[in-house]
Amino acid sequence: MVSAHQAEKDDSVTVVGHLINGELQYRSGPTQDVYNPSSGEVSKHIQLARKETVEEAIAAAEAAFPEWRNTPAVKRARIMFRFKELLEQNAEKICQLIGEEHGKISHDAMGELQRGIENVEYACSAPEILKGEHSKNVGPSIDCWSEFQPLGVVAGITPFNFPAMVPMWMYPVAIVCGNCFVLKPSERDPSSTLYIAELLYEAGLPNGVLNVVNGNKEAVDTLLHDERIQAVSFVGSTPIAEYIYSTANANGKRCQALGGAKNHAIVMPDADIDNAVNQLVGAAFGSSGERCMALSVAVVVGDEAGDALVSKMQERMKTLKVGAYSEISNDFGPLITREHRDKVASYIDSAEEQGASIIVDGRDIKVEGYEDGFFIGGTLIDNVTPDMVSYKEEIFGPVLQVVRVNTMQEAMELIDNHEYGNGTCIFTRDGEAARYFSDNIQVGMVGINIPLPVPVSYHSFGGWKRSLFGDLFAYGPDGVRFYTRRKTITQRWPSAGVREGAQFSMPTMK
Secondary structure (H helix, E strand, C coil): CCCCCCCCCCCEEEEEEEECCCEEEEEECCCECCCCCCCCCCEEEECCCCHHHHHHHCCCCHHHEEEEEECCHHHHHHHHHHHHHHHHHHHHHHHHHHHHHHHHCCHHHHHHHHHHHHHHHHCCCHHHHCCEEEEEEEEEEEEEEEEECCCCCCECCCCCCCCCHHHHHHHHHHHHCCCCCEEECCCCCCCCHHHHHHHHHCCCCCCCCCCCCCCCCCHHHHHHCCCEEEEEEEEECHHHHHHHHHHHHHHHCCCEEECCCEEEEEEECCHHHHHHHHHHHHHHHHHHHCCCCCEEEEEEECHHHHHHHHHHHHHHHHHCCEECCCCCCCCEECCCCHHHHHHHHHHHHHHHHHCCEEEEECCCCCCCCCCCCCCCCCCECCCCCCCCCCCCCCCCCCCCEEEECCCHHHHHHHHHHHHHCCCCEEECCCCHHHHHHHHCCCCCEEECCCCCCCCCCCCCCCEEECCECCCCCCCCEEEEEHHHEEEEEEEECCCCCCCCCCCCCCCCCC
């Protein structure tokens, strides 16, 4: 197989192309720089697919669909088993590609990859999850059953923050359900996504079943408007999620579009503060806060607990190590681009201007040997109020804000009133409080003393309110439902010599 990284331009910077019909393809047209965010240097050029290139990928998927949908589920699953093995065997290279283009520290990249592999493991259960339902003798000699049939050609549009995991939320389950897939990954860190797709072909996937096209809005709009695409999955910001969902629906497509978040953690007066601090440090600053499940707001009940939390957080943050992906002792790395780094810094500026207290300031951090990298250090902001811009909007950086309230009910109202409802958690020793919180909070994913309540692969992932557009969550059982449509068959084979007369009323069981 040709490596995704062999084609080069005259300036010897690697060019990243597309994977269409099982082969790497390179097309003339516009390109975009891909950066190493640790050094700030251009590391690759990525080709941006024009409309005709995306249509070529859709045509390849459409041509592969009739044979693939009729491939027994157990044979599809066997390809996934081999795919899982190849992912594990090539984990180090995958994580290196993630680190070079995203900046994620190698241990964090390995955790991302493992989460993706778990979704492949779930897809290996295709013969079980596609069994359908059967009822015998629902009427005289009448049997009825439901089966789950693939949609056809489906598409996924994925973000930069998890270039390995999020695509594997989508195409493994879509493919084992019998669909063919066109993936449009982020143009900011494409190499790990493309390499992983190559491994799936190495595992035995037939040509055309999975296609990867790199591109920008032109590629996205082609997928949204092409009538051959039956369904679209998306993960990204809320404004784009809303656009994807409304456009896909207007063109008659099934759509799930996961958007932004503002995840709150309630810290109760009875909480184990030392434990809460350790959990919050990892959940707020891991992956530089570039997670839709990052905990970005600590809502502390009572000033005594608030003072203790801020003091211990400030002390704990002195030990944070920020730097390049290759140094495993680092806790987190740079942000994805210089522009995003400046945007995160502007939210800190805004909080300060609106009266919040900057307790730990990460704006001026310098990493030795990587002075041009896109770094912001861990930042702690106290005395934040709900009217501040930095509270209302998703920062998507290593910034933890502290809001102080007087009661648990006030904390819950704060969370419920926010436009996002992705994830939340509560730190407490009180089982009654925890149960009340989990039962009544208006958020899709809830943790009890667990700051990142990301569901395992055999459950499903999704938020409420403006964090999700669509009826079904991602991966797991909802993923199967999203990528299939139910067909119900009712049959009777009349006995020889026995015929019923015509019936003009609705058939019922009396």
